[in-house]
Amino acid sequence: MAVIKRNSAECPGKSDKAKKRPPTLHDELVARAAKWLKGSCGCSVVLTELKAFTDSGECPDAVGWRSNYSVLIECKASRRDFLADKKKHFRATPGRGVGNYRFYLCPPGVITIDDLPEGWGLLYAEAGKIKREVAPKGNTWGHGNNQKFMQPRNTEAEITMLVSALRRTRGA
Numbered sequence: 001m002a003v004i005k006r007n008s009a010e011c012p013g014k015s016d017k018a019k020k021r022p023p024t025l026h027d028e029l030v031a032r033a034a035k036w037l038k039g040s041c042g043c044s045v046v047l048t049e050l051k052a053f054t055d056s057g058e059c060p061d062a063v064g065w066r067s068n069y070s071v072l073i074e075c076k077a078s079r080r081d082f083l084a085d086k087k088k089h090f091r092a093t094p095g096r097g098v099g100n101y102r103f104y105l106c107p108p109g110v111i112t113i114d115d116l117p118e119g120w121g122l123l124y125a126e127a128g129k130i131k132r133e134v135a136p137k138g139n140t141w142g143h144g145n146n147q148k149f150m151q152p153r154n155t156e157a158e159i160t161m162l163v164s165a166l167r168r169t170r171g172a
Contacts, residue, residue, distance in 0.1 A: 025107075029075035029125055030061050033105050036123070036130045037064035041071050042139070045162070052164035054157035056090040056097065061105075063098055063161070069142070070158055072099025073123070076106040082115070091117065095152040098161070101141060102151055105130065119151050 030048050037043040043064025051059050061075040076082040082104065090096040094117075103121040104111050113134055116122055122133040136146035 025077040026061075026075055026081075029077060029105055032125055032130060033062035033073040033075055033123075034064075036105075037062055037071060037073065040130070042066050043071060045165075047161060047165055050161055050165055052157075052161045054154070054160045056154055056157050058088075058090045058096075058098055058154075058157060060098055060161075063158075065158075065162075069100040070098065070153060072097070072102045073105050074103070076104055076110055079110050082106070082111050086117070090154070094119075096154050096157075097151070098154055098158050100151055100153050101136065101149050103135065119149055121149060 034046050034048050037046045041064060043066045046062060046064040047060070048062045049059065050063075060072050062073040064071050074085060076085065085091060101121065102119070103123050104116070105123040105125055108124040108126065108131075111122060113122060116134060121135040123135065124131040124133050136149045138146070141149065
């Protein structure tokens with residue numbers, strides 16, 4: 001399984017001081033999201049905070065691929081961050097975003113079920129585990145009532161992310 005993390009040197013506007021900052025709650029949520037994608041979701045490829053030049057401009061906190069579908073997790077440490085995320089153009093037009101399945105991951109109570117966009121799941125980061133508050137049932141999600149979680153996705157953006165990640169691992 002591959003997990004590729006963003007190289008902070010590749011992010012414009014980051015100072016040396018910012019690169020050496022202590023981990024934040026958001027950083028912890030992103031690490032937990034990657035672990036959940038690999039473990040609970042069975043994703044064989046997971047990318048975290050990868051900056052790739054896609055047509056949508058989306059930079060997912062964590063996205064993983066499992067055979068025939070992709071899973072996006074947006075990590076929100078605060079309600080303010082969640083409300084700002086709702087205003088992004090690729091949230092207003094779901095087909096411009098990435099991920100067949102989309103989740104928010106946050107501490108309990110930051111986001112409620114009533115806050116969720118249609119078809120999104122909600123994961124709560126609790127002590128030692130991630131709780132599926134709203135999510136597809138079972139291990140294979142493409143059947144029955146789980147269809148309500150399936151989202152249109154921007155496959156071009158996903159391919160761009162994967163190619164960008166592969167290029168970085170090859171040193172090209």
